[in-house]
Amino acid sequence: MKKKAEEIRNILIKHGEFFQNAIPLIASENITSPAVDEACNSDFSHRYAEGWVGQRVYAGCKYIDMVEDICMELAKEYFKCVHADVRPISGVVANLAMYNAFTSDNNGKMLIMPIPKGGHISHAPKFTKSGMAIYGTAGTVRGLNIEYMAFDNDEMNIDPDATAKIIREVKPEMVLFGGSVFLFPHPVKELSDVAKEVGANVGYDAAHVAGLIGSGYFQDPLNEGADAMTLSTHKTLPGPQHGALLSNREDLIDTLRLCTFPALLSNHHLHNVAGLAITLAEMLEFGREYHKNVIDNAKALGQALYERGINVIMEHKGFTESHQIVVDITNFEKTIGLGGDIERLVEEANIVINRNLLPWDIAQGRHYQNPGGLRLGTSEVTRLGMGKSEMVDIAEFFKDLLIDKKDPKKVKQDVLEFRKDFQEIKYCFQSPNKAHEYMKFY
Numbered sequence: 001m002k003k004k005a006e007e008i009r010n011i012l013i014k015h016g017e018f019f020q021n022a023i024p025l026i027a028s029e030n031i032t033s034p035a036v037d038e039a040c041n042s043d044f045s046h047r048y049a050e051g052w053v054g055q056r057v058y059a060g061c062k063y064i065d066m067v068e069d070i071c072m073e074l075a076k077e078y079f080k081c082v083h084a085d086v087r088p089i090s091g092v093v094a095n096l097a098m099y100n101a102f103t104s105d106n107n108g109k110m111l112i113m114p115i116p117k118g119g120h121i122s123h124a125p126k127f128t129k130s131g132m133a134i135y136g137t138a139g140t141v142r143g144l145n146i147e148y149m150a151f152d153n154d155e156m157n158i159d160p161d162a163t164a165k166i167i168r169e170v171k172p173e174m175v176l177f178g179g180s181v182f183l184f185p186h187p188v189k190e191l192s193d194v195a196k197e198v199g200a201n202v203g204y205d206a207a208h209v210a211g212l213i214g215s216g217y218f219q220d221p222l223n224e225g226a227d228a229m230t231l232s233t234h235k236t237l238p239g240p241q242h243g244a245l246l247s248n249r250e251d252l253i254d255t256l257r258l259c260t261f262p263a264l265l266s267n268h269h270l271h272n273v274a275g276l277a278i279t280l281a282e283m284l285e286f287g288r289e290y291h292k293n294v295i296d297n298a299k300a301l302g303q304a305l306y307e308r309g310i311n312v313i314m315e316h317k318g319f320t321e322s323h324q325i326v327v328d329i330t331n332f333e334k335t336i337g338l339g340g341d342i343e344r345l346v347e348e349a350n351i352v353i354n355r356n357l358l359p360w361d362i363a364q365g366r367h368y369q370n371p372g373g374l375r376l377g378t379s380e381v382t383r384l385g386m387g388k389s390e391m392v393d394i395a396e397f398f399k400d401l402l403i404d405k406k407d408p409k410k411v412k413q414d415v416l417e418f419r420k421d422f423q424e425i426k427y428c429f430q431s432p433n434k435a436h437e438y439m440k441f442y
Contacts, residue, residue: 009440013438016437016438017436018350019435019436020423021350021415021419022350022351022352023381024352024380025351025352025376025377025380025394026352026354027235027324027354027375027376027377028208028354029235030235030383031238031383032234032239032240032275032279033238033278033279033425033428033430033433034425034430035429035430036275036278036279036428037275039271040240040271040272040274044067044270044274045269045270049065049267049268049270050261050267051261052261053065053072067270067277068270068277071086071274071277071280072085074277074280074281074284075244075276075280077284078214078280078284078287079246080223081222081229081246081248082253083247083248083250083252083253084245084246085246085256085257085260086242086273087261087268088230088268089243089269090242091122091233092137092232093260094231094245095123095137096137096141098230098256098259099142099144100142100264101228101256101259102173102201102203102228103174106143107145108142108143109144109172109173110146110147110172110174111147111172111174111176112124112148113148113158113179114151115357116357117151117181117359118151118156118179119179120178120180121134121137122136122137123136123137123138123179123205124136124138124139127139147166147172148166150162150166156181156184156314156317156326156359157187158177160187160190164190167191167197167198167200168197168198172195173200173201174200174201174202175192175195175201175202176202176204176205177191177205177226178205178206178207178208178209178230180208181357181375182322182324183326184321185321186204186219188204188219188221188224192225196225202225202226202227203226203227203230204221204222204226204230206221206229206230206231207235208235208323209322210231210237210244211290212291214283214287217291217295218321222246222247222248227249228245228249228256229245230244231243231244233276233279235379236291236379238282238379238383239279240271240276242272242275282429286427289427290426290427293387294382295321295323296388297381297382297391298319298320298325298376298377299320300392301325301378301391302314302319302325304396305325305395307395308395309403310327310395310398310402310403312326313327313328323377324376325375326356326374327373327376328358328372329373329374332402336402338355338371339355339356339373339374340369340371342355342402345401346398346408348408349401349412349415350415351394351397353375353376355368355369355370355371356374358373360372361373381394381422383427384423384424384425384426385424390418397411423435
């Protein structure tokens with residue numbers, strides 16, 4: 001069995017080496033600092049601390065309580081909120097806690113963005129209106145009936161006027177903003193009053209844009225009418241994989257706590273709470289600069305790709321106000337293929353992206369496995385120290401592959417040379433700090 005352990009280590013080392021030599025553009029990923037990695041590898045990783053700070057079911061939690069308390073205080077400072085529960089182990093679990101608080105068991109009703117328009121699978125029903133099984137979390141686990149907001153394809157955003165009519169007609173228990181494809185702020189302020197008219201609570205899934213919000217960009221959901229905001233902690237917030245549930249409503253705190261534990265959690269991955277605390281400290285120190293550069297880089301990448309004949313959508317609105325851009329690659333269908341084909345092609349050149357449905361794909365007969373779009377994100381490349389000029393270089397690599405049809409093996413060599421200058425993690429307390437370096441303990 002020792003050989004198996006060595007085999008696993010070697011695979012992990014190879015994974016790190018791949019990313020040391022790649023351009024990571026997955027919008028839902030980032031890279032953690034050495035201090036965060038150290039915390040996540042601590043003895044906390046195999047301890048238990050059920051319950052709330054100071055009210056544990058287990059003994060031996062004195063130091064765990066100290067760290068978790070610091071994490072909550074930092075989260076409240078960063079997000080400017082009165083309540084921060086850092087126990088959810090993912091954004092999906094945080095969403096479930098929010099559903100527990102705001103909707104009825106089985107047959108509760110929630111209004112969301114449709115998945116093809118950018119909504120997340122954790123918001124979705126078990127079955128679509130046509131009867132197709134998709135096993136969305138809200139329907140499968142909570143038993144919710146799901147209705148959909150109106151979406152404006154031309155603006156890549158929720159249509160506020162049409163959605164206001166839907167809210168008044170449907171009378172949901174909960175209206176949920178946020179999504180997976182998230183270029184522009186959602187109309188929380190415009191629609192939260194309408195939700196209150198019908199007695200609905202307002203939620204906001206900030207999984208993708210949490211770091212932007214905490215650093216003062218994008219929008220401020222809790223001050224625009226959201227009763228609670230959920231997040232995952234490893235996207236624009238460059239921490240370990242974890243979650244959090246925030247609110248400014250003091251009257252909801254006890255309910256939200258109970259809807260997390262004991263409703264959904266036993267232990268809550270204490271090592272990642274420690275890592276999250278350090279991430280929040282880093283972002284309170286460096287986040288304002290970091291997230292400005294993330295957004296600037298996304299806009300610059302969109303512009304550079306667009307100028308090279310690659311159809312980044314929303315050019316009339318500056319492409320994005322977040323860390324993401326969306327590319328319509330249907331013009332390459334006959335020569336290269338669609339999203340899945342292009343995802344595989346560029347990975348041969350060590351460029352890591354993900355395919356993504358366009359809002360109109362389903363209507364045009366395309367499928368999520370090979371959709372008409374790509375979603376690109378700039379959070380990780382920005383933390384590796386890349387700026388606007390490097391976004392132009394990255395756009396050139398895409399041009400080489402998609403427009404000029406160069407051999408991906410040749411482009412890969414150019415990518416390897418390019419990445420040599422970006423091997424340190426920025427916007428953190430340690431310097432120098434090697435990115436993607438495997439940490440050996442024996």
